[in-house]
Amino acid sequence: xxxxxxxxxxxxxxxxxxxxxxxxxxxxxxxxxxxxxxxxxxxxxxxxxxxxxxxxxxxxxxxxxxxxxxxxxxxxxxxxxxxxxxxxxxxxxxxxxxxxxxxxxxxxxxxxxxxxxxxxxxxxxxxxxxxxxxxxxxxxxxxxxxxxxxxxxxxxxxxxxxxxxxxxxxxxxxxxxxxxxxxxxxxxxxxxxxxxxxxxxxxxxxxxxxxxxxxxxxxxxxxxxxxxxxxxxxxxxxxxxxxxxxxxxxxxxxxxxxxxxxxxxxxxxxxxxxxxxxxxxxxxxxxxxxxxxxxxxxxxxxxxxxxxxxxxxxxxxxxxxxxx
Amino acid sequence: xxxxxxxxxxxxxxxxxxxxxxxxxxxxxxxxxxxxxxxxxxxxxxxxxxxxxxxxxxxxxxxxxxxxxxxxxxxxxxxxxxxxxxxxxxxxxxxxxxxxxxxxxxxxxxxxxxxxxxxxxxxxxxxxxxxxxxxxxxxxxxxxxxxxxxxxxxxxxxxxxxxxxxxxxxxxxxxxxxxxxxxxxxxxxxxxxxxxxxxxxxxxxxxxxxxxxxxxxxxxxxxxxxxxxxxxxxxxxxxxxxxxxxxxxxxxxxxxxxxxxxxxxxxxxxxxxxxxxxxxxxxxxxxxxxxxxxxxxxxxxxxxxxxxxxxxxxxxxxxxxxx
Numbered sequence: 001x002x003x004x005x006x007x008x009x010x011x012x013x014x015x016x017x018x019x020x021x022x023x024x025x026x027x028x029x030x031x032x033x034x035x036x037x038x039x040x041x042x043x044x045x046x047x048x049x050x051x052x053x054x055x056x057x058x059x060x061x062x063x064x065x066x067x068x069x070x071x072x073x074x075x076x077x078x079x080x081x082x083x084x085x086x087x088x089x090x091x092x093x094x095x096x097x098x099x100x101x102x103x104x105x106x107x108x109x110x111x112x113x114x115x116x117x118x119x120x121x122x123x124x125x126x127x128x129x130x131x132x133x134x135x136x137x138x139x140x141x142x143x144x145x146x147x148x149x150x151x152x153x154x155x156x157x158x159x160x161x162x163x164x165x166x167x168x169x170x171x172x173x174x175x176x177x178x179x180x181x182x183x184x185x186x187x188x189x190x191x192x193x194x195x196x197x198x199x200x201x202x203x204x205x206x207x208x209x210x211x212x213x214x215x216x217x218x219x220x221x222x223x224x225x226x227x228x229x230x231x232x233x234x235x236x237x238x239x240x241x242x243x244x245x246x247x248x249x250x251x252x253x254x255x256x257x258x259x260x261x262x263x264x265x266x267x268x269x270x271x272x273x274x275x276x277x278x279x280x281x282x283x284x285x286x287x288x289x290x291x292x293x294x295x296x297x298x299x300x301x302x303x304x305x306x307x308x309x310x311x312x313x314x315x316x317x318x319x320x321x322x323x324x
Numbered sequence: 325x326x327x328x329x330x331x332x333x334x335x336x337x338x339x340x341x342x343x344x345x346x347x348x349x350x351x352x353x354x355x356x357x358x359x360x361x362x363x364x365x366x367x368x369x370x371x372x373x374x375x376x377x378x379x380x381x382x383x384x385x386x387x388x389x390x391x392x393x394x395x396x397x398x399x400x401x402x403x404x405x406x407x408x409x410x411x412x413x414x415x416x417x418x419x420x421x422x423x424x425x426x427x428x429x430x431x432x433x434x435x436x437x438x439x440x441x442x443x444x445x446x447x448x449x450x451x452x453x454x455x456x457x458x459x460x461x462x463x464x465x466x467x468x469x470x471x472x473x474x475x476x477x478x479x480x481x482x483x484x485x486x487x488x489x490x491x492x493x494x495x496x497x498x499x500x501x502x503x504x505x506x507x508x509x510x511x512x513x514x515x516x517x518x519x520x521x522x523x524x525x526x527x528x529x530x531x532x533x534x535x536x537x538x539x540x541x542x543x544x545x546x547x548x549x550x551x552x553x554x555x556x557x558x559x560x561x562x563x564x565x566x567x568x569x570x571x572x573x574x575x576x577x578x579x580x581x582x583x584x585x586x587x588x589x590x591x592x593x594x595x596x597x598x599x600x601x602x603x604x605x606x607x608x609x610x611x612x613x614x615x616x617x618x619x620x621x622x623x624x625x626x627x628x629x630x631x632x633x634x635x636x637x638x639x640x641x642x643x644x645x646x647x
Contacts (some may be wrong), residue, residue, distance in 0.1 A: 012412035039623060053540060059398065061394065071495050073505070092429045092431070093429075093431070095428060095429045096429045096430075100429050100430075102426075102429060102430035102431070103430060103431045103432075104397050104426070104430050104432025104433075105431050105432060106433050109394065109397055109430070110426065110429070110430045114417050114421050114422075114424075115420070117390070117417055117418065117421065117422055120387060120390030120391075120393075120394070120418065120422075121390055121393050121397065121422060122394060123387065123390060123391060123395040124390050124391040124392060124393050124394015124395045124396075124397070124398070125394035125395070125397060125398045126394070126398070126400060127391050127394060127395045127398075127400075128394060128395035128397070128400045129398060131348075131376070131395060131400050132348075132398065132399065132400065138394070150386065151386040151387065151390065151417075151418075154382075154384035154386050154387035154390075155384075155386075155387045155390055155391075157382060157384065157387070158381065158382065158384060158387045158388075158391060161382070162379075214585060249404075292470060297576025299482075316427060316428060317427065317428055317463055317464055317490045318427065318464060318487075319427070319433060319486055319487035319488050320465065321485070321487060321488065322466045322482070322486045322488055322490070322513075322514040322515065322559075322562060323514070323515055
């Protein structure tokens with residue numbers, strides 16, 4: 001893919017994620033989904049930048065807020081939206097909904113309802129890669145809320161001592177539900193904290209998709225060379241509440257507006273591409289139209305898909321090989 | 325008997341043979357390489373297979389199990405050795421929310437064994453919990469409780485050749501017992517109980533070290549002419565309720581015994597199910613034998629007062645024999 005196509009593809013993916021999330025949020029508020037969602041609007045550059053640096057068969061394991069990671073890993077809008085409606089055509093065949101998107105066979109080791117548990121599984125996947133002698137990496141996504149739970153640092157320590165091909169990506173939207181990261185984080189500097197484990201650790205602008213991509217590409221090369229894990233704290237922001245319909249008072253409207261206006265990852269990237277002559281208005285307008293069509297198709301597809309059969313609730317709990 | 329392998333040696337034998345058979349199998353845990361584990365369960369294995377396949381870990385239970393879960397999802401066959409089952413509490417999310425539930429949602433399997441030594445012995449409250457019931461209670465987990473060296477090896481092999489998370493609980497007080505073991509292809513299936521002692525007058529259903537207590541009680545009663553059957557469940561999930569019911573139907577008298585607190589226990593599950601499906605065969609109520617619902621004291625006298633004794637077992641069997 002040429003530079004123009006690659007850049008436009010990244011931009012379109014971010015636009016698709018934004019449209020997906022805003023559409024899903026409206027559907028959730030109207031009771032059309034199986035529960036609420038954790039909206040990732042504002043965090044698109046983290047997902048798209050990371051996946052742009054990975055090979056298709058690299059592994060990811062992620063968090064409760066993972067629509068953007070999942071879509072960026074080339075799961076279709078149809079199968080993600082269908083999962084939000086718990087339809088059998090969904091990523092997790094309707095058993096997971098918004099918070100449990102995953103397909104091991106496609107290198108997606110799952111969203112997760114438990115903070116930082118996905119990153120631990122990502123560490124385990126990295127161990128599997130190393131034991132199998134494969135040339136791949138595993139990305140463990142974790143939020144800022146996962147920076148103060150013990151399992152995070154247990155996993156990072158283990159990845160460091162064993163030099164596992166793990167990239168820890170902090171999708172740091174700065175708020176753990178309603179708790180601002182700086183209120184609860186001793187020392188303040190997450191990268192500095194991580195660097196105490198003897199691995200490369202940095203904080204980058206998570207609203208800049210190219211900066212994200214390049215940082216992950218470097219971490220990937222570092223891991224493939226056998227040097228072990230990297231910790232990348234990506235500073236980003238979510239435009240919506242922690243969960244659908246949240247009416248929080250924990251941050252100001254001015255703060256949200258400031259991020260939307262001045263640091264929006266999509267607008268920044270589009271402006272850059274215009275400036276560099278890699279995008280023209282007609283193409284940008286076409287993208288908006290095609291993204292809208294893609295998401296509307298995903299909604300229609302999902303609404304027309306069946307729910308899993310209640311008679312199948314006992315299927316695939318285990319392999320059956322241990323049943324007497 | 326004296327030359328037979330011990331319970332721990334049976335484990336060594338099983339893991340060694342399986343590691344030669346399948347290069348995807350590896351072990352991780354604390355103090356495995358030099359010490360061979362706290363119960364000598366992997367003594368010599370690191371020297372044979374090297375430090376990549378017998379990995380010493382920091383004391384990080386959550387990361388140990390997470391490492392196993394992720395590696396298993398990737399296609400390896402890890403054995404996470406927690407040494408003491410009590411230490412699983414530091415990894416309970418990884419065992420229950422993660423390992424047990426992944427297959428159901430994420431189109432992949434988790435061939436993971438979590439081995440630890442369990443059961444009541446000396447050492448006090450932090451090393452003597454009985455967690456059998458809540459692992460067996462969790463959808464997605466299978467639970468093995470071998471009572472003999474033969475079953476240690478055979479159940480381990482079966483677990484290592486399946487595709488599921490298995491909690492493998494070996495009893496502290498059985499560590500040194502000796503007995504015959506099977507060969508490389510002698511597998512013991514899950515969900516198939518074993519008749520440890522045949523008898524026509526009453527049945528004791530149990531597992532783990534309580535089988536020893538039950539055998540002693542059966543000897544006492546044999547001297548009085550009573551023939552007591554003892555069923556060793558071998559696995560708690562899947563559970564061989566057919567074997568339990570078949571034995572019960574012979575005579576209608578049953579004791580269910582272990583050393584966990586009686587409240588909400590495995591014995592409660594068995595008694596309730598047997599009552600539901602075989603009520604008409606019962607000559608009187610099923611009697612349960614178990615521990616008091618107390619943390620385990622470190623004082624030997626208080627330990628004895630907490631868990632069932634041979635006398636307690638004899639008394640329970642006499643009660644059902646009286647029907």
